[in-house]
Amino acid sequence: MELVQRIGVPASRIIYANPCKQIAQIKYAAKHGVQLLSFDNEVELAKVVKSYPSAKMVLCIATDDTHSLSRLSLKFGALLKSCRHLLENAKKSHMEVVGVSFHVGSGCPDPQVYAQSIAEARLVFEIGAELGHTMHILDIGGGFPGVEGTKVRFEEITSVINSALDLYFPEGCGVDILAELGRYYVTSAFTVAVSIVAKKEVLLEQPSREEENGSVLKTFVYHLDDGVYGIFNSVLFDNIWPTPILQKKPTTEQPLYSSSLWGPAADGRDCVAEGLRLPQLHIGDWLVFENMGAYTVGTGSLLGGTQTCHITYTMSRVACGDHRAIKQRGQGSAGFTCP
Incomplete structure (x- = not known):
């Protein structure tokens, strides 16, 4: 939270997506205006109720990640059958639940798991609406491959995701779709x-x-x-x-x-x-x-x-040539050092 706010990201655009938080971290979020917090159980909800009652909650649901290389649902996520109870508890505690999140695990070999999870998220949205929660956020998690040669290509995954979103959360329905694309962006970097x-x-x-x-x-x-x-x-x-x-x-x-x-x-x-x-x-x-x-x-x-590694930033000659061309066109320097 401190890092992203330091680089200018407004608190309204930050979601603290870990559903297992220290109380001190919840209080830090409250102090610095980070309103979106995740939860997946009654104890976590009670912690937020006590330390940050004006927070807006995102319910993290479990997925079928049995074939993923890194299985997050062993540790995080509420089972679908327990979601109504959690949403009812949130309502009784006067906590606003504004969305649903999930993560299919890293290295998921089956894109259809995303579609299944999006369908289950739709059910949770409907339960939430029935109980009086106004839900408008869907976080589809991460684990997206960042290199070629993986079992499932990024384009295959996004095709399945987009089809499921068109079916369950069509454009114009008022739901913001979030994704955690860290691995996709940095793996090959x-x-x-x-x-x-x-x-x-x-x-x-x-x-x-x-x-x-x-x-x-x-x-x-x-x-x-x-x-x-x-x-x-x-x-x-x-x-x-x-x-x-x-x-x-x-x-x-x-x-x-x-x-x-x-x-x-x-x-x-x-x-x-x-x-x-x-x-x-x-x-x-x-x-x-x-x-x-x-x-x-x-x-x-x-x-x-183990020693802390030294990081050196480099630029390919092709990119460097493009940068010189930009400078020649009078658009200024982007702050890179060219060889």
Whole structure:
């Protein structure tokens, strides 16, 4: 809340969408005019009633996220059968419920889950209207893919969403549609470079047929200067095994070895990637990982000696040329430094 208000976002355009809030955070929202708060249970509603009775509430409902990589409904969201009771409690407490939110989880492979959730949100809107709540906000959550090559393309998801919205919340119905597009915007925006700080050669006791034929009888364990408790937390959050790009391109003559990459924490779970086939690398070599914008820096800790990463902003030559053209047309500088 502090960050977005500091960059000029008015309080009326902020929704505190976490349905499990500290009381101090609820009071902070009240003090700074952030009126929209989410809830998904009676206890959370009672907390807001006591600390911020003039807040406007958004009811967070559970979704069928059983096939999503990151399942948020294990932790958040009210079941459809409990929504009437929660809306009745809000009415008795003189709390205004103005909308519904949901999140299908990250890495959802089935766009129809969005359609099902939008249909259930429509039912909650109708229950709310029956009880006297004026509801005008629908937050469809996030988890949208930000890179090509995912199981379901962004365009496929939005096509299903738009069809469901046309059916249940058609244009002109007076409902504002919100979405949480963080992953979509930032996934491909960041590339990470890490160096090898240690390595270990492990002889294989029982080499496979492939390794016998190729005379490869060893594997390499490499330790990086960051791990799953830092930049590579996407391994824990998204079950993604990142694939490195080698700074030094191997020649065709170089043999490939079974390799694994580990972070600096004294923890057996700090494994960044394993089962890789790489040429022999050396201490000080750099590895590059693309599409590292989501669930990396923002959720990292300093566990195990991990250092805060250094961020460098760059611009492609194509974009830089476009920027120069804008300046030449007299539209001013956008504040970028061109190489």
